[in-house]
Amino acid sequence: MATSRTEQRRQTERRILSAARRLFSERGYERTTIRAVATEAAADPGLVMRYFESKEALFSRVARIDMDAEPSIGGSPAEVADTLLASLRDKLAKEPEAALALLRSMLTHPEASREVHAYVSAQQRRMTDALPQDNAALRADLLGAVMLGTLLGRYLIRMETLQDAPPEEIAALLSPCFQALAGGAPGDFHDTAAEDHAPPR
Amino acid sequence: MATSRTEQRRQTERRILSAARRLFSERGYERTTIRAVATEAAADPGLVMRYFESKEALFSRVARIDMDAEPSIGGSPAEVADTLLASLRDKLAKEPEAALALLRSMLTHPEASREVHAYVSAQQRRMTDALPQDNAALRADLLGAVMLGTLLGRYLIRMETLQDAPPEEIAALLSPCFQALAGGAPGDFHDTAAEDHAPPR
DNA sequence: GTCTATAACGAGATAGAC
DNA sequence: GTCTATCTCGTTATAGAC
Incomplete structure (x- = not known):
């Protein structure tokens, strides 16, 4: 009382x-x-x-993005892919409610749209710097698009299987995609938890 | 007159x-x-x-999806990947206005949500039947998620580079992702226009 | 006096009467 | 084909409780 x-x-x-x-x-x-x-x-x-x-x-x-909570991106392409994949796996594991508010509103609300845009631009810039290829910017955008689609499919669209799948399994399936997009060895099925290795090939 | x-x-x-x-x-x-x-x-x-x-x-x-206009899905995993990739490339080339209405509203409007959900479920089912792996359903969902994310990034988020990139270049970069998710040879960088080959490995 | 609840205002929407 | 009643929204003003 x-x-x-x-x-x-x-x-x-x-x-x-x-x-x-x-x-x-x-x-x-x-x-x-x-x-x-x-x-x-x-x-x-x-x-x-x-x-x-x-x-x-x-x-x-x-709906405020804590930029500092996002991992810094750098290293070899394979490392970039691993970092992003780990970040995605975290988000898949804990259901970020605040981020969902942003995501759900981003297509209809101007400020949400600006915020998401600013976020992906920042991520994109950091990725582009880390990816050495000529078409690095496009690769970075596609990496962002894949992450976005995965989050959307799980939490907002609620795709039947994706919705309940264990984050590790999702990450494992996505790993070669990330590797390929980052420009590492495209077919490199390596464990996503291992972040201590040099880019193959 | x-x-x-x-x-x-x-x-x-x-x-x-x-x-x-x-x-x-x-x-x-x-x-x-x-x-x-x-x-x-x-x-x-x-x-x-x-x-x-x-x-x-x-x-x-x-906002009505013409289900019959969508390609039928079947064949080997690599062929499924190619079919989906070709379908995505088409959508990237012609900016489907009606679909955009659905996409933009799907996160906030119940009917749009249902419609999109029904569409991805149908696609998902057809993919699942075509993909022989044990985790085919999850793979199918992820394929859908990647396509969704790419379309969103190009037309709705308007990611700087993805927005103006030529569809062929996007498809080329995405090809190994689709192959890996479909369960074909993960690192198989093959021309996406070629649909006449057996699944490797 | 400060904090909270009630009521009302104007804008803008849908939908049905004219 | 036009006009207007009714609803609901975000927001502000007003009255009451601690």
């Missing part, structure tokens, strides 16, 4: 954020209403506005 | 459909308003409703 006013407020704020995360990631930006968020959080619509200024602000608070 | 009433109506209907196709594919379902469609088609919002019953019905009229 020792819940001070400010403590109470903190909790309400947290409930709202949590509800917003859920709804934005489940329905996307336009189909998520402030009112629904408020109901879900057992709070008042007016409160949501008071705490978070606007729907737009609430969304960008929820 | 010999435009009868019914002919006039036909033209208006066509203008509305064309406008709807454009707007749905550019903005997605929720951000496309009947008013905007009407304005774009130089018609009255009420007319749009009169001709097409509802926004929902207009959308499903615009």
